[in-house]
Structure formats: C-alpha cells, structure tokens
Amino acid sequence: MKKALAIAGSDCGGGAGIQADLKTFMAFGVYGMSAITALTAQNTVGVQGIIDVSPEFVREQIRSVMTDIGTDAAKTGMLSNAGIVKAVAEAIREFRIPNRVFDGKRPQPHQPSGRRLQQLVIRSRQSFRRKPDAGPA
Numbered sequence: 001m002k003k004a005l006a007i008a009g010s011d012c013g014g015g016a017g018i019q020a021d022l023k024t025f026m027a028f029g030v031y032g033m034s035a036i037t038a039l040t041a042q043n044t045v046g047v048q049g050i051i052d053v054s055p056e057f058v059r060e061q062i063r064s065v066m067t068d069i070g071t072d073a074a075k076t077g078m079l080s081n082a083g084i085v086k087a088v089a090e091a092i093r094e095f096r097i098p099n100r101v102f103d104g105k106r107p108q109p110h111q112p113s114g115r116r117l118q119q120l121v122i123r124s125r126q127s128f129r130r131k132p133d134a135g136p137a
Contacts, residue, residue, distance in 0.1 A: 001029065001030070001031050002029070002030045002031065002072045002073075003030065003031045003032075003033065003069065003070065003071045003072050003073075004025050004030045004031070004032055004033070004071060004072060004073045004074065004075060005032075005033045005034070005035065005062070005065055005066075005071040005073070005074040005075070005097070006018050006021035006022060006025070006032060006033070006034045006035070006074075006075050006076075006077065007034075007035045007037060007058070007062065007074060007075070007076045007077070007079075007088055008021060008034075008036070008037055008075070008076060008077025008078050008079075008103075009036065009037050009038035009039070009040055009050075009077060009078030009080065010036050010038070010039050010040060011040055011042055012039075012040065012041060012042065012043075013042055013043045013044065015044070016042075016077075017040070017077055017078060018034045018036055018077070021034070021075060021077065022034065033065050033069060033071065034061075035058055035061035035062045035065065035088075036053055036058075036061065037052070037053055037058050037077075037078055037079055037080060037084050037088075038050055038051060038052045038053060038078055038080045038084075039051045039053070040078075050080065052080050052081055052084065053084070054083075055081075055083035055084050055086065055087035056087070058084055058087050058088060059087040059088075059090070059091050062088070062091040062095070063091065063095075066091070066095040066097075071097060072098065072099060073097070073098070073099035073100065073101070074092065074097045074099070074100050074101070075100070075101040075103060076088060076100070076101070076102050076103060077103050
C-alpha cells in the first residue's frame with residue numbers, strides 16, 4: 001500500500017486541512033499520516049482562531065513518521081509562519097521525500113483572521129528562498 005504524509009493545519013470542522021487530506025488519501029487507497037502545523041477553530045462561516053504548532057514540534061512529527069514508517073509522498077497545506085516553512089523544507093531535504101505536492105491555497109483576505117494569515121504567508125515566502133532539490137539518492 002502506498003503511503004502519504006500530509007503536513008498541514010487541522011480543521012476542526014473537517015472540511016479542509018489534515019482532515020480533508022486524510023479522507024482523500026483513504027478514498028484512493030493510500031495510507032495517510034500527518035504532521036500538524038496549526039490548530040484552527042473554524043466552521044463553514046469562517047476561521048475564528050489559529051494557533052501555530054512550534055517549528056521544532058512540526059519537525060519532530062515528520063521525523064517520527066520518517067524514521068519508522070516512511071512515506072512515498074508528502075503534501076503540504078497550511079504552513080503559517082516562516083519557522084514552520086523552514087522546518088518543513090529542511091525535513092523534506094533531510095529525509096529525501098521523493099514526491100511532493102505543495103498546496104499553497106491563499107487565505108481569505110476578507111476575514112480578519114484570513115488577512116492575518118495572508119500576511120504571515122507573505123512574510124514566510126520572503127524569508128525562505130526555495131533551494132533546488134538534491135534529487136534522488
């Protein structure tokens with residue numbers, strides 16, 4: 001069975017984030033694992049709150065999966081600050097995760113929390129420059 005690691009935020013409403021990724025993996029017969037980057041309080045009306053997980057703990061979650069179970073692919077979602085972006089990028093390089101999907105949806109700027117998240121994403125992109133892949137081992 002193929003394995004995939006979702007690296008994203010948690011949506012308590014179940015319609016997006018890790019929850020949606022794991023449902024999608026299951027629908028395609030893929031064993032899904034997760035590294036949670038942020039917790040959200042959200043519903044169909046909007047996002048009421050966001051709490052980031054520390055970059056160190058995000059990396060520890062990825063390390064836990066990669067040193068035991070491994071993965072055939074990784075999909076990122078909500079990487080809400082520069083520290084998390086950097087930690088995920090370093091882990092992807094360190095563990096040579098072969099197939100990657102970077103799902104960089106834009107936050108909804110018309111909501112106050114969406115504007116705040118959008119500003120964080122912009123700062124993250126400015127502070128972390130993508131480096132070319134090292135390629136397969």
